[in-house]
């Protein structure tokens with residue numbers, strides 16, 4: 001059965017977000033404070049362990065089964081010359097993923113993640129969003145459900161990524177409509193546009209925003225009109241992961257932009273998500289701030305295909321290893337801070 005049978009089912013899922021296991025998170029925090037280190041000295045690694053404990057519902061979370069899901073889609077507005085690369089690269093890279101030659105193949109391997117690639121009607125680009133909704137209702141629901149379908153209950157963590165030449169244009173449009181600020185605030189060079197190319201991209205996004213201005217500003221309609229199949233799929237995956245309390249690692253600008261329309265009505269949609277990294281695409285730093293996310297890494301990456309999220313899993317694994325393997329003060333026979341404080345006052 002499909003997770004999202006109708007736009008109303010999507011709205012209902014968004015209105016009823018699962019919450020983390022507060023008792024497991026509290027137990028993990030207490031354990032952190034009992035481990036052989038000054039409290040707080042592992043910084044965000046401590047917070048990551050507590051976050052994972054809450055969503056996995058156990059004091060000592062782990063990653064036995066992790067999956068990176070990469071969704072691919074093509075875009076009708078590419079006729080306006082908004083990318084440094086041609087649409088054919090999307091299918092070319094999907095073949096490269098299958099052959100094992102892409103960055104994500106190497107990075108998912110080193111992160112211990114299984115790679116699942118989901119091409120979405122690549123030979124049928126979305127409609128040109130400057131003069132029509134990108135997707136019909138049925139197409140948008142199919143993409144949301146394709147996203148939900150990658151999320152199985154056995155997963156300890158899900159990382160997301162995308163491949164879609166032109167999709168920084170769709171992402172910028174989603175941000176502008178959802179968060180305001182206009183096309184120029186959210187459009188950047190993507191795969192490598194020059195200044196004239198970025199100006200052309202801003203104009204295309206502005207036309208799309210104007211065309212759809214009077215349409216309902218619901219998350220579903222915004223995704224359907226200005227998004228793309230790979231973008232809607234990522235939104236569907238995040239929503240399904242939430243229902244199953246599976247923690248999610250987001251990737252770059254496009255991955256996060258998929259959540260912008262949802263965050264307008266449900267800011268807590270990112271509560272089970274970690275921002276893997278901050279992309280060099282200029283809109284990403286602004287978007288992360290608006291979503292209330294602090295990225296784990298900032299490596300100047302702007303590749304997409306889930307690459308930043310996969311690298312961040314190494315940090316998450318480090319956090320969980322320390323949380324699980326360190327001795328407590330009692331186990332190690334090391335005096336805790338309370339005793340030292342008492343000594344200082346003696």
Ligand SMILES: O=C(O)c1ccc[n+]([C@@H]2O[C@H](COP(=O)([O-])O)[C@@H](O)[C@H]2O)c1
Nearest residue numbers: 083164166167168190191252253279304
């Ligand atoms: O993840 C990012 O922040 C990111 C930033 C710039 C480009 N990308 C990737 O490049 C493609 C979109 O860039 P563009 O210029 O064709 O819109 C798409 O396949 C994305 O995966 C990804």
Ligand SMILES: Cc1cc2nc[nH]c2cc1C
Nearest residue numbers: 085089163191303304305
């Ligand atoms: C080669 C190439 C690889 C990519 N991976 C994600 N987006 C991409 C865009 C291009 C152009």
